[in-house]
Amino acid sequence: MSEVNLAILGCGLVGKRHVEAIKETDGINLTDIIEHDPTSLVGFNKSQDIKIHNNLEEYLIQNQPDGMIISTPTVMHLEQSLICLEKKIPLLIEKPIAINSLEAFQIVKKSEETNTPVLIGQHRRHNNIAKIGKKIISDGAIGEVRSIQATCWFYKPDHYFNSAPWRKQKGAGPIYVNLIHDIDLLRYFCGDVKSVFAYGVPSKRGYENEDVASILLKFENDITATLSVSDSIVSPWSWEMTSKEHPIYHPVDNSCYLIGGSKGSLSLPDLSIWKHENQPDWWTPINRNSLSHDYIDPLVAQLQNFKDVITNNSEPLVTASEGAKSLKVIEAIHESISKNLMISIQNI
Structure with missing residues (x-):
């Protein structure tokens, strides 16, 4: 796999930073954005070849991205992560991984059960x-x-x-x-x-x-x-x-x-x-x-790590377990x- 196709779930302030970082990262295409709040997309350049969706589960019925970036409010991370991991979609989850460590370790467990990697967006390590x-x-x-x-x-x-x-x-x-x-x-x-x-x-x-x-x-x-x-x-x-x-x-x-x-x-x-x-x-x-x-922009370096995780089975620099421990x-x-x-x- 020479290039990877990513989707972004949540296009608020942090999601938009990921959009810009993807533009600067070789070998990654942003194909889809899932955002239920239309106001978050105000001013967004929709002329790009990116499809907009408003419901994660409906999107996943007909789509299987190579990876998903979750940048929604933290309270939504657990449910959305479990849905994606059930579909074996590698994840980059913005920090903090979850609202509390109990939920965080549920994500860790699901990642292990499905053998699907999770990278946590603690970008400073990059x-x-x-x-x-x-x-x-x-x-x-x-x-x-x-x-x-x-x-x-x-x-x-x-x-x-x-x-x-x-x-x-x-x-x-x-x-x-x-x-x-x-x-x-x-x-x-x-x-x-x-x-x-x-x-x-x-x-x-x-x-x-x-x-x-x-x-x-x-x-x-x-x-x-x-x-x-x-x-x-x-x-x-x-x-x-x-x-x-x-x-x-x-x-x-x-x-x-x-x-x-x-x-x-x-x-x-x-x-x-x-x-x-x-x-x-x-x-x-x-x-x-x-x-x-x-x-090197840490968000770009983080995306490069995410791409390597998806294509080369590399280890995430910040695993789900590491994210849970910091929490x-x-x-x-x-x-x-x-x-x-x-x-x-x-x-x-």
Whole structure:
């Protein structure tokens, strides 16, 4: 199979980004869009050779795409994923994989039962910055990783919430919507999380979610990580602002992750390694070595992985199981905030 034909289920903000990424990806054709809300297609260029449908089950009666991208609201993911997996259609499911980990593991189980691959849209793992950072850590270039500091601060304006009132409702705060990307990336670097303690502050704007939270993670390998997240702090310190990953965000030259090791430290996304000249010693000069990288749109790289999964039986970079595990950490954070307790995580 030299080319693959994909369908997109859900053409909101994220679905439209996939449409644009497909245009930039060799060997992939977008043949169909399934979208029940006509307002989501306002302004969409229908002159392209793409068929529009409004019902998934009716579409699948006569169509069998090589793969499906699910970018509908999270609450719909379970039902839609199970329908597609029953038809043995490989899936790229936008993050988070499901509304909760119980539903997520149902998707994992169905994928295994039908021997049909699922890739989760945690696109940051596909960024070359993340891949290089992972190699630096795995190669031991900064020694044994001991601890990580991660900052996820930005200010979402009022019109962001007013344009979609669900963003004000329970479950749509920055932990669930934004921090899951950072959690997934730290798990990519460090492995499974063992325990969580977190503290959250209710929204100052009167919404149903937190707008500030601080989290302490302990990984299975005894690495610790401290994370701070807010959608109500004016700041340049977030992956969105510093990675230059998406042009909608005005880029700044700064870092939001500090990864500390026994022989050196790594800051990301600027890919700077910090080391003393000879042996580690705080009384001696410390030097910075900044690495370069080739930029590839992570969404395009993610689609290339999806194509390889479909055509070459390659492994998804972010499997359904990995998506479920990251979601379990998010659930543990919320549970810790509500109970004011440390929460242990039993990974499956």
